[in-house]
């Protein structure tokens with residue numbers, strides 16, 4: 001039995017005061033709720049104050065990215081050890097926005113600017129390994145762009161991201177991880193993927209893990225859906241047998257995020 005997990009990806013939003021107020025509201029609303037795990041993933045600058053505000057409660061803390069190196073001359077980077085140091089349990093890795101794969105790219109961005117968001121599968125695999133080595137749980141993201149979906153290559157794209165991202169990992173390591181299937185065209189667009197189609201692709205992801213690492217890993221790994229998940233559609237998403245939770249962007253910035261956790265808890 002896989003415990004559902006609802007994670008809020010705050011992206012580049014919130015001041016310290018706003019973030020602390022939000023987690024205080026969430027903590028109050030989720031008193032006594034068991035049966036689903038709740039995670040918030042604030043920007044780096046908020047991690048310590050949010051960790052302090054969450055201390056002793058049931059909501060877990062995650063980061064949105066990290067470097068694969070442990071320490072050294074990597075200006076602007078944050079290591080897995082630093083994330084552990086501020087009490088992170090989870091870290092989102094390989095989000096489509098970190099890979100430079102945006103559902104809608106701002107009009108004045110050209111390819112040169114997109115290079116600033118250049119994670120590829122090799123980078124994601126290194127980050128996943130470094131996170132696991134430090135005792136963090138990766139939430140590894142995958143998903144196809146609109147162009148890839150229209151070309152009919154969704155299943156191949158997603159399976160290939162999974163094989164590359166999990167390269168050289170053990171069944172035990174993958175069993176403890178979280179994977180997020182996020183169709184790029186559904187992120188921040190209000191266009192939720194039909195839950196039955198999300199369920200189908202997540203079935204492909206689980207089959208890919210099964211082929212790579214066997215039944216125990218495939219049956220244990222939790223796979224979330226992400227992309228315009230809201231309090232209004234979470235029940236239908238959670239009703240799908242392959243879907244173990246949601247990675248939530250926009251709707252995680254409001255106290256109603258607690259409703260999503262409660263719905264997942266059943």
Ligand code: PGA
Nearest residue numbers: 187188227228248249250
């Ligand atoms: P969204 O973002 O819920 O705002 O679509 C999801 C995500 O990018 O994780």
